[in-house]
Amino acid sequence: MKRILLCLLLPLLFLPAVGAIPVEELVKNPQEWDGKSLTVRGEVVGRLEKKEGVWLNLLDNGWPLGVWCAKELAREVRVIGDYKHVGDTVEVTGIFHAKCREHGGEPDFHAENLKVVSEGYAIRRPMNLLLLTLSLFLFLAGLSTALFLRLRRREPFWGYSPESF
Template sequence: MIRLQITDYPGVKSGSRPNIKIARRDRLQMRIFTLFSVFCSLFSVCYAQPLSSTELINNAKQLDGKIITYKGEVIGEVMKRADFAWVNVNDGINAVGIWIPFSLAREITYTGSYKAKGDIIEVSGVFHRACPEHGGDLDIHAQTLRKIDSGRFTRERLNPAKRNQALILLGVLFLVWILTLFLRK
């Protein structure tokens, strides 16, 4: 007759029978831990990486009709059209037109221009390669808007080096003009 000896089981002395309750409890703890891990990974929030304007233009056929995320600076004016608005968003390379509900567009406070840096926003919505609703233009029909960074007014500063160069060149031009007047006489 062969007798099994359990030596490596926690809580069990060498040569004794394992406690069934301990084994069941350990299996139950392992199952609970596994289920908890699975549920945490299933319900965790995963944000999509924003696409660049270059990716949108180059892959327009594949992305047509799909929900995408786009991030950039609001430029130009927010153009209200009934309950919606047109917003141009520039990612540093190109600008894309965004068709957005006006209730979401109210979150935009600064638009990019020569005198201001626009709000940085991230929009998610349906990408249209040739939107039938808007005359065949490439656009995004936004469903959500998230303001990442607020814009601000900027002051144009005069570059002192450029100012000095301009004054020196103006002086040289004046001297050349006077010399040409004397040489003609």
């Protein structure tokens, strides 16, 4: 019985670690992960189309990572994160390069597989009426003060002199 259990559990030791590696770990220890096949997860906050492929910028707990992928893989990404949107959260499997020779020696991640884990959505940001009113009041107060001080001077103001009023 023990031999059967051992035979069943032994292969589990050789399986790779399940789950995504935090981008922070890749950025802090790039040489440790260089050239290895990994899975990372993050929100897509940028997209740049090139002839050969697509750059996606992932953000994972404030840590960015550039991901180079084929155009077919990038088609799955629908929402890019910005001020008004939370981007798609993706899980990318590929090879991490601490100093990528193909892309100028910068650290990057070459995607082999991309899966959208959760779709992005629009963020509703209600307008703060108190802040808008206060801003408008301060703008008008500043403008009227500037005009008043300018009219008190004896120099012409936009082609008008104080005597012409």
